[in-house]
Amino acid sequence: MKVIEKINEIKERLLIHNNNQESIILVPTMGALHDGHLTLVKEAKKIAKIVVVSIFVNKAQFNNFEDFEKYPRNLIKDIEALKDCGINYIFAPSHQEIFQEQNNFEVNVLGIADCLCGRYRPKHFNGVALIISKLFNIIKPNHAIFGMKDFQQLLIIKKLVNDFNFSVKIHGFETVRNNQGLALSSRNQRLNNHQLLIASNIFRILNEIKNNFRNNKNILMEKKQELLAIGFDKVEYLEIRDENNLQLIENFQTNQQARIFIAVYLQGVRLIDNLAIS
Template sequence: MEIYTTPTGMQAQSLNWKRQGKRIGLVPTMGFLHEGHLSLMDIAAAHADLVVVSIFVNPTQFGPSEDLEAYPRNLERDLALCRERGVAAVFTPEPSDVYGPEYQSYVSLEKLPNHLCGLSRPVHFRGVATVVSKLFNIVLPDLAVFGEKDFQQLAVIRRLTADLNFPVRIMGGPIVREADGLAMSSRNAYLSPEERVSALCLSMALKHVASEVEKGERDVALLKASTEKIILSRPHTEIDYIAFCDPQTLEAVDSIGGPVLMALAVKVGSTRLIDNQVF
């Protein structure tokens, strides 16, 4: 497994692979890898000749009061997991390698970020769109795999890729959960034992709504109210949003008459967790 720390080094290797006719699959991550990330690597490996994993805690997608400095990191362990998974190369630059002196070029979308996480994290998706655009230009992948837990991020990246004509196939990987239902996330490491129990309210709320929809309930206001009760019944919880929306546009809906995305963002203690399901 090769390790590249500079954009020029990674890009040169990618160009070499391209000349050899190799299909490159990219899995962008911020590190502190878990089984969810590893499942994305498996998807990439099934559709490409070789897999590149980027490990980069991207500063431009963090707001001033967010957890950039505290974000969990363990590069040595991450590299070992990538090696075990048969990854061809890991791209792990420093922020100064990605955003050089006098950096001033950013990518933003007009509509999709104005929903869900974008409302409480106003700079987040500009940072995501910018770093993904840069990764596509550096790694030159034929396909890239992103987790469906970050549903809005995946929607933004699909739109970005289409709008800017990147020759990259975007693939989504299903949410991977712990045995008790908690969606896997690097930020789960922040949770205390008591908060870890409370965090199950997200998956419990999704299961509850799935059951109600199966029974015939279609009124979003009623589903939101019952969801709020489930979440706030657990200690240390604070709701950022409970949203029911169109999976394509992320516009809010009042009733379930077709495919609808239910998305949650909840603070458990100081840790912000997200989860979702399409009904």
Template structure:
């Protein structure tokens, strides 16, 4: 496994892989790696001849500066995991490499900016769009791998790839969960023991909603019931719980089994904001 830090180091390596017709897969991360990230690596290695993992905590996608400062950083452990996973290259840029000048460009992803993550994290998707565009230009992969847990981010990146004609394929890998169902997330490292247990309310809410939708219960009744359960849980504060179309993120007021749908949830567990989602009709 080789570490690369800038485009000058990467260019001759990329050119060599291009000449030998080897497909390059990119797994963008912000570090603090868990088995969900390693699932993306595994998918890349099974699809592509070369796998590059980037580790960069991107400041422009944090609408809360304190959240950026407290984001877990576990570089030594990350590199050990990636080496064991058989990664070929790790891209470790500094902030100066990624942002040699303050970014003045602003992305607007239309309707995706005004619902769920777009509504509650203003400016977040602009930061995602900029850093992902930079990674695509710097690494020039043929395939890029993202996790389903960040479902709205996936929708944003699909729109980015389509609208800007990036010559690559996106692969979306299902959410990896702990044995008790909690979606794996780097932010889970910040939960204390009580919060870790209480965080299961997100997964249990999604499971309950899916089961009750298929039993014929009205969606708005399910939504109100979940909101009520959160009101009685002092550690957890619900931000949103919505039935949506997984591509457009149009929110539904009723369930139609003939339409694609997912349930998305965001909640604070103590001070830690977690998100999750579950496909209902794929």
């Protein structure tokens, strides 16, 4: 496993693999690695011969500077977590390496970025699309893998690949959860044990909505109130949407591919999750 910080070096090394027709898969991360990331890495090894894990906290996708500053960072610990995973490269560039000067261009995500996280985090997905585009151009992977906890992000990246004709196959992997059902997230590190127990109610609530929404038209409002009563600071959204285009679903049809989406705040920490209905 080789840790590389410079764009030119990673491009030179990966060019050799490309010339040898060895398939390359990218696992993009912002570090603060947990078992969810490591599960993606294990899955990546099944897909391609050369595995590249990127570690880069992308300032461009944070609409709140305080949130960016508080995001957990520990590159040494991340490298230690990956050393026995059998990957080939860690690409861990500095901010200056990726954004060598002020950007002259933006990637403006339309339509599907106007709801859910995109509604409450202005230009967040523009920043995501920008860094993913840069990583695809630097790494030139044949494949890339993303967790489905960030389902809106996954859908936007699939559309980015299609619209910009990137030669990358996108793989989505089911959300990894702890024993209580809480979706693994780097932000969980900011919660204490009691708060983690409160947070584990998110998955229970999602399942109760999945099992009862057809018979209870008021269940979303009822569950929002329950979440607040449990101890969450705020329910940003709790909605059922079409998983292909993220259109809001008010009258569910049995043949629709739909998901329940949630974003909540607990002690100032923003947590998201989703669950397929069909």
